[in-house]
Amino acid sequence: MFVKNSSGVLKKVLMCRPTYLQAAPINEIAVQWSHTKLNRVIMENEYFALLKAYENNGVEVVSLDAGAKRPNAVFSRDFGCCLREGYVLGNFKEPIRFLEKEAYRRKMEEIGLPLIAEVKDGLFEGGDFSFLDDNTLAIGMIARTDTRGIEEIRNGISKYDYKIVPVPCDTSYLHLDLLFNLVDEKLALVYKKALPEDFLKILNQKEIETIDIPDEKVFQLGCNVEALGNKKVISLKSNKYVNTQLDKHGINVIEVDITEIVKAGGGPHCMTFPLSRE
Template sequence: MNKFFVKNSTGILKKVLLCSPDYMKLQPINVIAEKWIKENNGLNIEKCIKEHKDLIKAYEENGVEVVLMEPEENLTNEVFARDFGACIREGYILGNFKKPIRYGETEAYKKKMKELGVPCVAKVSKGYFEGGDFWFLDDNTLAIGVIARTDETAIGEIRDQIGKFGYNIIPIKCAEENLHLDMCFNIVDEKIAVACKSALPDHFLRILEEKEFELIDIPQEGVFEHHCNLQALGNRRVISLKSNTKVNKKLKDCGIKVIELELEEILKSGGGPHCMTFPLKRI
């Protein structure tokens, strides 16, 4: 069997890359962080670190190997490991950050991926692309959000470089306030997704219907409370927020095991468990 890295969004998650929030700071680069900054609400770093350790523990208790970055003081958003790129079967796509505050993360994560032996199979250099906009709808269909941090130029670059592998790429345009696609859409099981239907374009909803997805709908305000930002572990398991009570109940009603975590402090920067997780191996 050929070696592969990540084959879809819902297989069994075996290995992830994370970064501790040791130097995390609120930055005015999304509507959630801006809200807390306006309220003069700084971050309790000790609490952030504890929450992140709880996430690591949840992964390890569910058979997921955790690889950690060495956090750098000048990279205040490095905890959101998802965003530097995306992992596919053949290797990884290196993204391109739009916000200057995050530029330095690219080289740090690129160096780590080389150390881990994951080949770079595509690189975005002309457009902007962040991994929070990237989803496998199935093994060969990729949905990429065109929202606040990813543009059509980047999607063209990605298509040109990985088209040879047989992937079909679908751009999904949403209002900029949604930040990333994983904030308003999240696949939690093979045919189940949590979605803010009012934030998603009609053509995407039709595609999901054609692919027979069951959608757990959330209101727009739920996007900003990270109700979509979950992390599927495969085998009908998902990491969610303890505060995400309505969604968690619906997931449990679908027969999904929900691992509930308190991540309230980290959430103030505008990212949840999915944002903090870069998948390295999903079978």
């Protein structure tokens, strides 16, 4: 068994250093910084601070070597998703990310994690993926994942008896993890205004309590936290409002001071591909 949910005890993750990262204008956040050269020293320090936070909490970190021709590989979440039985390999929309697919495929072969499905004709990025419970998968249908990609996943994993819930949203929001993130089994960060009513009803039916993210925090990556299990999350230090709300709900927040990498459009959740979660 590899990953059975989105909020259990995190044991092992895959990451990639931001050695070649720049703010390519391929999302709403990065557009603001696309004419600014990001500080590599600061980014490296931020990466190792996140890595240290994982290690301090018992999470093993496996690394993909950085490459100049795949600068956005630091956002390792996006190459696919991991289930109990193995991983699903996605398909990128943006050319700047095309070379990541084979690099991550080779890395997964190296560490012995089985490929159970692959998106080839449609689009799917892991930032659009979340478990809702052990057998229900939410997949955002936003800017980088489409109907064909979801159908390829559905067909590829049909024998494992998962239910897939597509979550269509406005393309300006890029990925589902900008709008929704489980932090505990029955607690989630959400930006309700951008999520479909049907999806919010499903959360209610599953008795998932929600912490609503205010408008101004959405593109400041308010939802972009990484659950460690046992009521602990890693969150941006700048996430003051969200971190306070999490604390009020009994969640232990481990803050990481990441301000440079986020200019390229991703935070701790985007930088983390779970390989093992209980």
